[in-house]
Amino acid sequence: MDLDPRFQQIYSRKPTLRVRAPGRVNLLGEHVDYNDGMVLPVALDRAIYLAATPTGDGIVTLQALDLGETASFCVDQVAAKVDPQGRPLPGWAHYPAGVAWALLEAGLEVPGAQVAYTSQVPIGAGLSSSAAVEVAFAALWRATGGWLVDNLNLARLCQRAENRYVGVACGLMDQFASACGVEGHALYFDTRSLEWEPLPLPPETVIVIADSGVRRSLASSAYNERRQACEQAVEILRSYLPEITALRDVSPPEFAAYSTFLPPVVARRAEHIVKEIARVGSAVRALQRQDAPIFGALMYAGHASLRDLYEVSTPELDALVEIARGLPGCYGARLTGAGFGGCTVNLVKEGNAEEFIQGLSAAYQQRMGRQAQVYLCRASAGVEVKPAD
Numbered sequence: 442m443d444l445d446p447r448f449q450q451i452y453s454r455k456p457t458l459r460v461r462a463p464g465r466v467n468l469l470g471e472h473v474d475y476n477d478g479m480v481l482p483v484a485l486d487r488a489i490y491l492a493a494t495p496t497g498d499g500i501v502t503l504q505a506l507d508l509g510e511t512a513s514f515c516v517d518q519v520a521a522k523v524d525p526q527g528r529p530l531p532g533w534a535h536y537p538a539g540v541a542w543a544l545l546e547a548g549l550e551v552p553g554a555q556v557a558y559t560s561q562v563p564i565g566a567g568l569s570s571s572a573a574v575e576v577a578f579a580a581l582w583r584a585t586g587g588w589l590v591d592n593l594n595l596a597r598l599c600q601r602a603e604n605r606y607v608g609v610a611c612g613l614m615d616q617f618a619s620a621c622g623v624e625g626h627a628l629y630f631d632t633r634s635l636e637w638e639p640l641p642l643p644p645e646t647v648i649v650i651a652d653s654g655v656r657r658s659l660a661s662s663a664y665n666e667r668r669q670a671c672e673q674a675v676e677i678l679r680s681y682l683p684e685i686t687a688l689r690d691v692s693p694p695e696f697a698a699y700s701t702f703l704p705p706v707v708a709r710r711a712e713h714i715v716k717e718i719a720r721v722g723s724a725v726r727a728l729q730r731q732d733a734p735i736f737g738a739l740m741y742a743g744h745a746s747l748r749d750l751y752e753v754s755t756p757e758l759d760a761l762v763e764i765a766r767g768l769p770g771c772y773g774a775r776l777t778g779a780g781f782g783g784c785t786v787n788l789v790k791e792g793n794a795e796e797f798i799q800g801l802s803a804a805y806q807q808r809m810g811r812q813a814q815v816y817l818c819r820a821s822a823g824v825e826v827k828p829a830d
């Protein structure tokens with residue numbers, strides 16, 4: 442397990458366990474995971490690191506090193522979202538507390554613990570820092586609670602925590618990627634059958650992340666609104682296609698035939714989903730042929746669709762994609778994650794990576810008057826738990 446310099450800070454506190462859970466970047470298949478679609482995320486080489494000492498008192502003490510804040514809760518009062526003195530838990534503590542709640546609800550033991558944690562995954566940047574926190578805590582409690590659940594099902598428990606306790610109607614992609622990541626590979630994940638397969642990236646390509654510097658809040662109503670529009674589309678289309686249960690079941694020709702029956706905004710949202718799911722299918726075939734240009738073209742098309750149909754882009758993300766498109770060696774670029782700010786993901790020819798990073802940063806600064814963080818990302822392994830020696 443990598444020793445992030447900040448992890449040393451925790452390590453000096455003499456924990457008994459340490460956990461690393463990565464963030465994720467999604468290459469294609471955006472907003473389709475709550476429509477039973479297929480996604481192609483990559484587990485990042487940036488992660489949440491936590492160090493923990495189990496306690497026998499049923500109290501979980503959280504030390505968020507990056508925020509410089511501490512909070513605690515009694516495991517048997519976790520549903521009330523309060524600390525042992527009855528004060529409301531701060532928002533950031535809802536992620537670990539939500540995981541404890543979901544595990545208890547599933548009949549799994551959650552021992553007390555003192556936990557310190559730090560994140561290399563920027564918060565609110567669309568790289569799933571919250572899913573990484575959830576997966577890290579779930580893996581910690583799996584290691585100390587004496588129960589066995591595989592990583593995929595651990596991810597499902599974390600999703601439940603976020604849906605029911607934190608209140609974001611997210612899909613399963615982020616928690617899945619953090620739990621099941623495979624070094625050097627993208628993860629093809631079918632969110633309906635829950636089957637998945639690691640796929641190698643095209644040879645001589647690298648993934649570059651560009652952080653627009655604009656932060657977003659996923660809990661903001663926009664994400665849940667998008668999800669409702671998709672549900673409304675299914676409800677209306679079911680009058681014409683009675684066998685469908687999700688937009689995954691609507692083919693592009695069927696959509697073209699019946700979309701006129703949808704209100705205009707709902708039609709735009711659903712068109713993105715139907716075509717994005719088809720794009721993932723094409724992208725997987727491109728990966729199997731090791732065809733970086735076609736894969737990249739699908740990324741550009743995905744961005745245009747998120748911008749014009751799903752309407753979750755921002756001027757900063759659009760600028761990053763447009764600039765990237767004009768730089769040598771760039772196969773494809775698009776916003777990644779929920780949108781409304783955050784990052785773009787770029788597929789770049791390995792030999793052009795340095796020049797691409799410099800060029801994108803400089804042109805973005807010039808055009809938008811903002812600094813973008815642009816860096817290489819290597820596909821990493823999913824969650825890991827180790828004794829602290």
Ligand code: GLA
Pocket residue numbers: 467470471472473474475569611612613614615778779
């Ligand atoms: C967020 C959610 C995911 C997914 C993406 C959009 O990251 O947590 O479940 O819906 O947005 O693809």
